[in-house]
Amino acid sequence: xxxxxxxxxxxxxxxxxxxxxxxxxxxxxxxxxxxxxxxxxxxxxxxxxxxxxxxxxxxxxxxxxxxxxxxxxxxxxxxxxxxxxxxxxxxxxxxxxxxxxxxxxxxxxxxxxxxxxxxxxxxxxxxxxxxxxxxxxxxxxxxxxxxxxxxxxxxxxxxxxxxxxxxxxxxxxxxxxxxxxxxxxxxxxxxxxxxxxxxxxxxxxxxxxxxxxxxxxxxxxxxxxxxxxxx
Ligand SMILES: [Fe+2]
Numbered sequence: 001x002x003x004x005x006x007x008x009x010x011x012x013x014x015x016x017x018x019x020x021x022x023x024x025x026x027x028x029x030x031x032x033x034x035x036x037x038x039x040x041x042x043x044x045x046x047x048x049x050x051x052x053x054x055x056x057x058x059x060x061x062x063x064x065x066x067x068x069x070x071x072x073x074x075x076x077x078x079x080x081x082x083x084x085x086x087x088x089x090x091x092x093x094x095x096x097x098x099x100x101x102x103x104x105x106x107x108x109x110x111x112x113x114x115x116x117x118x119x120x121x122x123x124x125x126x127x128x129x130x131x132x133x134x135x136x137x138x139x140x141x142x143x144x145x146x147x148x149x150x151x152x153x154x155x156x157x158x159x160x161x162x163x164x165x166x167x168x169x170x171x172x173x174x175x176x177x178x179x180x181x182x183x184x185x186x187x188x189x190x191x192x193x194x195x196x197x198x199x200x201x202x203x204x205x206x207x208x209x210x211x212x213x214x215x216x217x218x219x220x221x222x223x224x225x226x227x228x229x230x231x
Contacts, residue, residue, distance in 0.1 A: 035082060037075045038104075040068045041111050049119035053216040055205045063114065066200050070106030070182070077103060105182035109162055109194060116193050118222035128223035132192070132230050135174045146176075150195070151214045153178050157197045165193040167230055174230075193226040 043063060048056030077099040084092035118124035127143055128136065140146035146165075153176050154163045161180045166189035168175065177189065178197075185191035195217055202213035 035079070038071050038078075038107055040064075040071050041114065043114050045117075045119050045122060049121070050117060050124070050220045053219045054117075054202075054213075058200075058202065058204050061204070062196075062200060063110075067107070067110040070103045070110065074100065074103035074107050101184070102182050105184035108184045109182055109196070112191055113194050113196050116222050116225045117217075117220050118225075119220065122222075123224055124220035124222055125218060126223060128227055130227055132174075132223070132227045135230070139174055147218055150176050151211070154195060154197050154214045155211060160198045162197055163195050164189075164191050165226065166190060167192055169231075172231070190229065190231065192229045193221065193223075 040063070043059075046056070047059040047063070050056075050059060077096055081093060081096045081100060084090075084096065127133065133143070136143055136146045140149060150163055150165065157163065157178050157180075159180070161178055161183075163176060163178050164185050166175055166177050166185055167173070169188060169190050174192065175189075177185070179185065185194070195214070197210070197214075199210075202210055206213040
C-alpha cells in the first residue's frame, strides 16, 4: 500500500508499529491501511518437556490461556489505539497506554520467557559460555553467585512481576532488575534472561514454596538463547 494513501502520520505510525503474521484491512476516517496482529507463538518444546522443574499442566495453562489472553487483549486495545490515533483523540490514546503496556508487555515477556527455557535434553540448564559467562563472572564472581542474587531479587518481588538479567544499551554492562506486573524491559535496558514470578507460573505445582520454583527453574534455563541476546 502506497504511503500516499495514508492520511496522516498517526496512521503511518500505526502501520509501522504493526507486527507480522496475520493481517487485517481497516478503514479509518477515509484512510485504508493494513494492520497486522500479534499471535501466540508456538513453543519449541512440548508442554511436559520441562518437567520436573515446571509441570506440563502449568506450561499448558500458562501458554494456552494466560499468554493467549495477553495477545488477544493487546490486539483489541491496539486496534482501539489506532482508531483513536486516526481520530486524533489524544485523551483516549493516553487512557489506552497503560493497557497496551500491560498486555503488550505480557505478550513480549512471555515470548522471551518461553525462548529462554529449554528441556534438559535440548541444553536446558547448561551453563553459559563466551561473552555472557565472562560478563557474569566479572560482575558476580561466579554463575552460582549470580543465581543466588537473581533468586534473592525474585523473592523480593511483592505481588506479581518478573526478574530479568538485563544489559544496559549504553554501557553494555549487565545487571539484575525486577519489574512489576507485566512491565516490559524496554528503553535503556535490553532483556537477556527473564523469570516469571507471577503465581500463575508456579502455584499449581509449588503452592507457597516459590523459593523451590526459583531454584528449580535454573535446571531448564536456555543459556544459549541468553547468549544470543547479549550484544
Ligand atoms: Fe506468566
